[in-house]
Amino acid sequence: MGGPKTISERLSTLPPGRHLLPSDFVTSNQRARILSAVSELVAERGYQKTTIELIAKTARVALSTFYEHFASKEECFLAAFDTDVEAAREVFDELIDPNLPWTEQIAVGLEIVVELVLAEPDRAKLCLVASQAAGATAFKRYQETLERVTPKLREGRSLNPRSAKLPDGIEVALAGGIAWLVHQRLVGDEADSLKELLPEMVQLTLTPYVGEEEARRTAREVKMRERIEIPRVQGGGAREM
Amino acid sequence: MIQLTGIHGYDATSVEAVCGLADVPRAEFLRRFADKEACYLDAYDEMSADFGERVLSAYGAHPAWHDRVWAAGWAAMSFFREDPVRARFFAVEVSAAGARAQARRDVIMQIFADLVDAGRAELDDSEALTRGTAEMVSGAIYFTIQNKILDGAIDRGEDFLVELIYLAMMPYLGASAAEAELRVQSLRQARAM
Numbered sequence: 001m002g003g004p005k006t007i008s009e010r011l012s013t014l015p016p017g018r019h020l021l022p023s024d025f026v027t028s029n030q031r032a033r034i035l036s037a038v039s040e041l042v043a044e045r046g047y048q049k050t051t052i053e054l055i056a057k058t059a060r061v062a063l064s065t066f067y068e069h070f071a072s073k074e075e076c077f078l079a080a081f082d083t084d085v086e087a088a089r090e091v092f093d094e095l096i097d098p099n100l101p102w103t104e105q106i107a108v109g110l111e112i113v114v115e116l117v118l119a120e121p122d123r124a125k126l127c128l129v130a131s132q133a134a135g136a137t138a139f140k141r142y143q144e145t146l147e148r149v150t151p152k153l154r155e156g157r158s159l160n161p162r163s164a165k166l167p168d169g170i171e172v173a174l175a176g177g178i179a180w181l182v183h184q185r186l187v188g189d190e191a192d193s194l195k196e197l198l199p200e201m202v203q204l205t206l207t208p209y210v211g212e213e214e215a216r217r218t219a220r221e222v223k224m225r226e227r228i229e230i231p232r233v234q235g236g237g238a239r240e241m
Numbered sequence: 242m243i244q245l246t247g248i249h250g251y252d253a254t255s256v257e258a259v260c261g262l263a264d265v266p267r268a269e270f271l272r273r274f275a276d277k278e279a280c281y282l283d284a285y286d287e288m289s290a291d292f293g294e295r296v297l298s299a300y301g302a303h304p305a306w307h308d309r310v311w312a313a314g315w316a317a318m319s320f321f322r323e324d325p326v327r328a329r330f331f332a333v334e335v336s337a338a339g340a341r342a343q344a345r346r347d348v349i350m351q352i353f354a355d356l357v358d359a360g361r362a363e364l365d366d367s368e369a370l371t372r373g374t375a376e377m378v379s380g381a382i383y384f385t386i387q388n389k390i391l392d393g394a395i396d397r398g399e400d401f402l403v404e405l406i407y408l409a410m411m412p413y414l415g416a417s418a419a420e421a422e423l424r425v426q427s428l429r430q431a432r433a434m
Contacts (some may be wrong), residue, residue: 071314136252177377180377201377204378
């Protein structure tokens, strides 16, 4: 027997059209298909060229069904964004041991970013590429998501006796820098190269707090160890509302 | 186009509004530009040529990388401070203006990464880092600028150049040397008192 199914596998097994399944399940499945469709289309065509008609067609729902769930393309996009960010947050919470040294938590966190991007490139494109082009509200969501990592990064200041002199915005800037690198690699279809860049991501992020020698040492350890395994998203998780 | 996009955002700017503000008939607009995107791109191209010329000239006027980064930073900040509306048009709304605008923005970012990447010559081992670090630094600087523009920091005349210099220098000169750059700000402020 195989492991738990991915979201894509579960969604594809429910046929469209009338059937005897409970209406709650049908509704949540339709919503999940729509969110999956918007991810797929935005990754392929970009936000501007993704239409509601295409989303409905790809999700195999009627246009009227789309509008039962979402008032607009933007609302649909934002729902997909929020769902994907929440799913990623659950993975971080599951895999990052808060009892690890702070430097190790950051290293593991960055490794999870890379593995998530490689495991779910469409969702990564939605969150890190399309969100910057999907209007002011989406961009604000993108900003807020990056800002959410700043408290964890900021913990590093306790390791730096000169931390009072660090710019206030250094943490969100570092998050923005990592996100930009991932953005560029996704746009260029070179996401695989992120694996090789992981040690540098770790080194750059840690240097302001622990200095370049310790940052380099942690980066070397990351380079040498086995890759972390991202859990498959369970059926009751991310996209199932 | 610049004024309306820089104040209200690209999505909220219509061809009608642009024609209204420019006091030109729609037919005249369409004679010059195929659509809103074409108009944005035309303005963006002109602006990016100006920005690029200023930043690259400043960068090239100094032999030492440290001074080059400072000069380029000054030139970029001057460009943004001169006109906060233009700053938003250029650095923020480009993301909303479609794939062609984003591709142009990405070219500028790669040029900028090249300027930062020259910092590898400052390392004992220039192969210890790849160009990826320069891309991350450029992205960090770009995100900071976007946030500062949206936050109104440029309108308020806030000086955050030294924050950007810190980000640029930290991977290549080390944390301590980059922190020393922050003290330049403190000295400048103390002298102004």
